Amino acid sequence: MKIIQATGQTCNQFWIYSHYFAESLASGDKIMILAPDIALKDYPNLTKQRFLKYPFYNKLGVSVLSYKRYVRILNLVFANKITIRIFTYLFKLIPKVSFVEGHMEAFTSSKKSKYKKELKKIFKPTDVVVDFVDKFIKEKRGLFQVIVGVHIRRGDYQTWHNGKYFYTDEEYNKIIGQLKILFPNKRVGFLICSNEKIYLENFNNKDVFFFKNSSAAIDLYGLGLCDYVVGPPSSYSAWASYYGNIPLYFLKDINNRISLDQFFIDEFPWPPLNIDKK
Template identity: 35%
Template sequence: MIIIARRYGQLGNRLILFAHLIAAARHYGVELRNPCFGRYATYFPSTRNDVWCRYDRHLARATAPLDADLATADPPRQVIGPATHWTRSARRGLESLCEVTTKTAYLAKLRRFPAHILRIAPGEECDPLGDRFRQAVGSGRPVLVQGWRFRNASLLRQHRQPIIDFFQPDPTDRDAVERLIERARDQCDVLVGVHVRRGDYARFMGGRYYYSDADYARWMHEVEEQLPGRKVRFLICTNGQIQLDAFRELSFELGPGSMMQDLHSLARTDLLIGPPSTYTRWASFYGNVSLQSLDHRMAKIDAAVAVAEHPFDEPPTPVQHVSDSYHSTPIARAS
């Protein structure tokens, strides 16, 4: 058994770590538990009824539905039952217990018994197919992992579809996204997702990736210029304020405005652009959509990928320790 015993960032960071370790659990034929996903468990039918947020669908004793459609048949997230849903305080308590207990045992040098603790430092990377990880899983004891960069791109690629099935959205979110995408794609050839990241990016790295509406409008015009003869429309998702007037010469649709619906809407586009963020990088992985990360204000767009198929390849390396905060609704206003 593998247990993720530390929280890292917010939704995008946690999804990416979860996905890589699901791939590892499938490879070694063991169960994975992720109590540190509790904050977001209610957003996914596969995790909302399980305080441990476990992945064991590949095992004969699986506790979760094996069929992706069955996973959407769980009770509504508002329903709390004594044997199914756990309160937020209970989830937070289990997260903290796992994290503190693991750290305490590690510092006390109890790193091999009663559990095997696999802890990597910030910036360090551990390959799930490497000797260190393989020996830990092969010890026969539960493996408590702490660290963000457990990575193997080929393993993730191999197990992508079961991972996608596990993270199917709630039916309400899925249906809302379907309606939005149908409307956005009406009379357009290419739908481009634009992630206008605000919120915490005003402070992160001194505001390096906090771009203006004019910056985004310029990039969107570059996309249009590089796709002559194609009718391009943009899906703008933001967690802050935008001036609608800045985009008046462009054809665009605003995203739904919620964290989950924006995420899955971006995953349904043909090309994604936005600042470096694990949020858009998960959308890129989930939807198999090409992503251009705009890592500085003068970055240039290469929209050629928008006219081709996008076979899944190694997802871009996520930005570590960046939160993905979202307002409950987007705030968009005209000047």
């Protein structure tokens, strides 16, 4: 049995866990996660797997403390550096049980491609999310022949890599203009998703739209239903590409002239150490 605590935000954790899950699907070995990610409630199949257990996550704790508070407490207790250091040493003394602090690129499973269908089921969002997004995209399919998902990453990207991948709405406008030219004689729509408020009036294109009353799960699933995904290097847009099996383009250089041959579909388009190879 492996006790795994992945690091990073939601999609970093999805990437990390997916490799270990693929191994467990092949071997039947059990996995235990002590501190779940805050997005757990949006992905109910994660709590329904025979090989996967969350020993400290339960309905009683949620009802007493509220979901967000309970998950945050579990992460404060089990995902802090001191606890991880103790567990790393302690579980070396216990036979047949190993503790892993999961980092991006620390472990890559060769079985991930084989079990992609099963992994997609495990990481499927709630029916509410799926039904809402499916209906929305279906309506847009009636208007557009091609839909490009544009992931506008803000927030922490203002400082990550010294803001190298933090772009303005004006710069995204130029990117959208470039992308439109790639599909001559076709009606092209653009689904914009962001971790900050979107102001449509900042975009000059009438074919730009977004999810009202959105969430991270809605945006992520929606991007995966587009025909193409564009965004700064991020595990979020990379996961959408992986989940939807759609071509991805990383905005590494905002001044680069985009062409369709620069998009790629890759089983492992993340973590970020690989982005300069694309």
